[in-house]
Amino acid sequence: MAGVRGQGRKFDLDDALEKAMLAFWRHGYDGASVATLTRDMGINAPSLYAAFGSKEGLFYAAVDYYNNGRGSFMQRAFDEEDRSPALIRRLLHEAADTYTLADGPGGCLIIGSATRVSDAAQQVADRLRDLRNANIDRLEARIRADVEAGLLPAATDARAVAEFAGVVVQGMSHRARDGASTEALRTVAGMAWESVRVLLGEA
DSSP states (O other): OOEEEETTEEEEHHHHHHHHHHHHHHHHHHHSOHHHHHHHHTOOHHHHHHHHSSHHHHHHHHHHHHHTTTTTHHHHHHHHOOSHHHHHHHHHHHHHHHTTOTTSSSSOHHHHGGGGOOGGGHHHHHHHHHHHHHHHHHHHHHHHHHHHTTSSOTTOOHHHHHHHHHHHHHHHHHHHHTTOOHHHHHHHHHHHHHHHHHHTTOO
16 A cells, blocks of 8 residues: 655555554553554654544554454455354354464454543543444344344344354453463354354254
8 A cells, every 4th residue: 555644754554554453452542652653653643643633543543454454354254144143153263263363462453452441532432332332233133134034033032142142252352362272262152153053043
């Protein structure tokens, strides 16, 4: 991608966002100071503000960068799976693999960075919460569509199943950040999937 010019300095946008993403991921939103960000990105503060407007603007750009890269497994699963049981199974197992990749801090940026946001940056916490809730809402809608199509039992509680899957995926993120192995989280994913199969009448 073409470089971005700020204060007479040119830098590669993708490289800068990769480094900013990792800084926010490691330290959380509040913990990643402007000094930390500019040091890790290899730019000066005027360049940061010229390109992104503010630390908050940089954070949202880093979140978009994450969602289009390392965190894109979730969107791909929604796009590629037609049935909600296959979608849930894929989300659980790919979360186990993705959250334990060795080339990042572990877990999920959107889940992990939300635990370190001060009251002064409540709008950032709110936006992260909305992103997480949107995924659970989308999953509920997919389950409900299968129920209405007669592909799942009419008694299926779509919201409860979506909440259960969301809790497991978010918990896996925290465990990965604490050092849980891929094998351990694959086991969790498998156990959770067996529970979901029962809830969906697929067992």
